[in-house]
Amino acid sequence: MLLTFQAASWTTIAPALLANLAAGIFILPFFLFSATAGQLADKYDKARLTRLVKVLEVAIMLVALAGFVLHSLAVLLGALFLLGCHSTLFGPVKYALLPQHLHEDELVGGNALVEAGTFVAILLGTLAGGMLAAVEHGERWIAAAGLVVAIAGYLTSRGVPSAPAPEPGLAVNPNPLTETWRNIGFARENQPVFLAILGISWFWLYGALFLAQFPAYAKSVLGGNEGTVTLLLATFTVGIGIGSLLCEKLSGGHIEIGLVPFGSIGLTIFGLDLALASPAGLPVGAPLAVAEVLGQPGTLRVLFALLMLGVFGGLFIVPLYAMMQSRSAAAHRARVIAANNIMNALFMVAGALAAGSLLGAGLSIPALFGVAAVMNAAVAVYIYRLVPEFLLRFIVWMLIHTVYRLRARGLEHIPEDGPAVLVCNHVSFVDALVISAACRRPIRFVMDHRIFRWPVLSFVFRHSGAIPIAPAREDAAMMEAAFAEVSRALAAGELVGLFPEGRITFDGEISPFRPGITRILEANPVPVIPMALRGMWGSMFSRKDGPALSRPLRRGLFSRIELVAGPALPPERVCLPGLQLQVAQLRGDWK
Structure with a gap:
């Protein structure tokens, strides 16, 4: 001056x-x-x-x-x-x-x-x-x-x-x-x-x-x-x-x-x-x-x-x-x-x-x-x-701070380093983004190949390292490639996210878990962290009352949701009915 x-x-x-x-x-x-x-x-x-x-x-x-x-x-x-x-x-x-x-x-x-x-x-x-x-x-x-x-x-x-x-x-x-x-x-x-x-x-x-x-x-x-x-x-x-x-x-x-x-x-x-x-x-x-x-x-x-x-x-x-x-x-x-x-x-x-x-x-x-x-x-x-990671996290952050108000509990059960499998109920097309926004560590999600190709979201899934998978009757080669990629990710000490139901719910209830998680743990005996999303049913990305996005913002902005995680389970104690019960208990009555 x-x-x-x-x-x-x-x-x-x-x-x-x-x-x-x-x-x-x-x-x-x-x-x-x-x-x-x-x-x-x-x-x-x-x-x-x-x-x-x-x-x-x-x-x-x-x-x-x-x-x-x-x-x-x-x-x-x-x-x-x-x-x-x-x-x-x-x-x-x-x-x-x-x-x-x-x-x-x-x-x-x-x-x-x-x-x-x-x-x-x-x-x-x-x-x-x-x-x-x-x-x-x-x-x-x-x-x-x-x-x-x-x-x-x-x-x-x-x-x-x-x-x-x-x-x-x-x-x-x-x-x-x-x-x-x-x-x-x-x-x-x-x-x-x-x-x-x-x-x-x-x-x-x-x-x-x-x-x-x-x-x-x-x-x-x-x-x-x-x-x-x-x-x-x-x-x-x-x-x-x-x-x-x-x-x-x-x-x-x-x-x-x-x-x-x-x-x-x-x-x-x-x-x-x-x-x-x-x-x-x-x-x-x-x-x-x-x-x-x-x-x-x-x-x-x-x-x-x-x-x-x-x-x-x-x-x-x-x-x-x-x-x-x-x-x-x-x-x-x-x-x-x-x-x-x-x-x-x-x-x-x-x-x-x-x-x-x-x-x-x-x-x-x-x-x-x-x-x-x-x-x-x-x-x-x-x-x-x-570095698409910056833009990826921006998209995830905007989703969680405009469409939803996310509260997370129990995330201390997710290890700070080393491999683990996260399993969660599947309610909407953006479940993987919500979980990614709450967790500090990157997660490799296994997801249906059709969701993986969704416009706009495909950019996020691709650059976050998501692993597309298809049923054996549709594309057996893609299914085998997905399991091989999961094994490589776990061997490298990464987190893998899984929706064991295999599909997004049509009625808000948790469908029977499929045996893919069992196959993963047989090849890669790592801890399993059960998780549950609460409050996603009825959001515009869910299938309540028709296809997703048929009624945009039907719950308005900043609707409240929760992600709850439970204690890690050793691989030898994991069975499909018991794992499904734990996820259901974490979710409770709030869909």
Whole structure:
């Protein structure tokens, strides 16, 4: 804000270009030193590193204080670079520390608090900075306040619990280039993790591009002053905080990557809306006070678009961070996170350069926002084509949060790892999707080949690894292939889902179980988890009163359903009548 509203006393460079230059300088250390930071976080106790990083922060703020006292732009940009180094060192530490102290069902909540806390801290710092800048010798007060915050950070860091190094014998490679390539290699070993990193990196490019333009946008488009910048930042920040915390609630206690496409849709829609809502010309009487800016036509729409950008940004970013942490190997998790920081930096530096070039070529700031929103849609389509799991989970999540209200009980009986067969009553065409939405682990469902080919649903079933099966009288080869695939899945430690009735009920009652489950257990003696769906009979996907979908939404939206699971049964104790009785008892009288 100082460079935007008091540029003449610091430099002759145009404020809009200087803001992007400053953003690039802050981001550059992530690209240069993240590889080293990842090695250090895997080699040493993360609590100890946290405290050392906070000591470094105190020293950097002394440099910033000197820059403000000397009125030296070079020293301040140097301090900004050093703060980038500080954040580079701290990033792998804080994100790799979370999985060491949190269970998997707490990771989304932990990341939500980290993201919400980060942006709320940015907001509070900006508000405090704006107020201090208004007093005499405000720059010195700002630097002194930063020093106090750094000292408070160190004192807080002493309470961080020990997080022992996963690889204390690691030999640190001092060459950042070769180690950077090696870290990216760790990330590329797992395609979903690497694509999550690409998604996170794009988000930071997208978000940093918007944030960097706020001062110039407030001054040159809205006709406001420093207070308008704070208003824009506050709106965006509150949105990210709301979206991050909302993500935990919508995830239902587990990592729900189905929220990622939902977030990307909102980022595109409201990015375009912000571009379209921006005023065409500078208001008369600029610069205006905040109250006057709020009174201008279209300002409230701009603020709403910014708020929703933040909300959908939180929904987009939190599941990706949790997915990256949970699916990366513990021995080099910090280096995978370092690879993420490298990619983040590369994307953000490229974004800053591209934004600076487009603005220098005469593109307006609102038009820049519109271009970024269109690019966001293109990137989202690219990622979801490469990993259909994101889109698959989005479809499942939308089903469970629009058509139904799902309550799940007893899912702790499903093993965290290793093979098992899940058996359930078959009430509707979307039973497999409902069960998939409730369970944290992927499930390979065995299903009738006709249901497998249903339009739209076939995409979901195919990419979720469902196994189509046909009766022997229809296609004996398909039946044998299905049983062979079930054996391969169980041998690989996967979960297999089965509807032993062999067909969807016509009357809501449970039909006799067929012997397919017996054949599976003879070849693969694994635990069996009985389950029951309750409340699905009568939904539009069931056959009550005629074919499915003959009466869409006949029970309205958000109808209540339940999934109940019972204790695992050892394979030697499974018999068809007894298994059917257990499923019937779990279902009870509620069809």
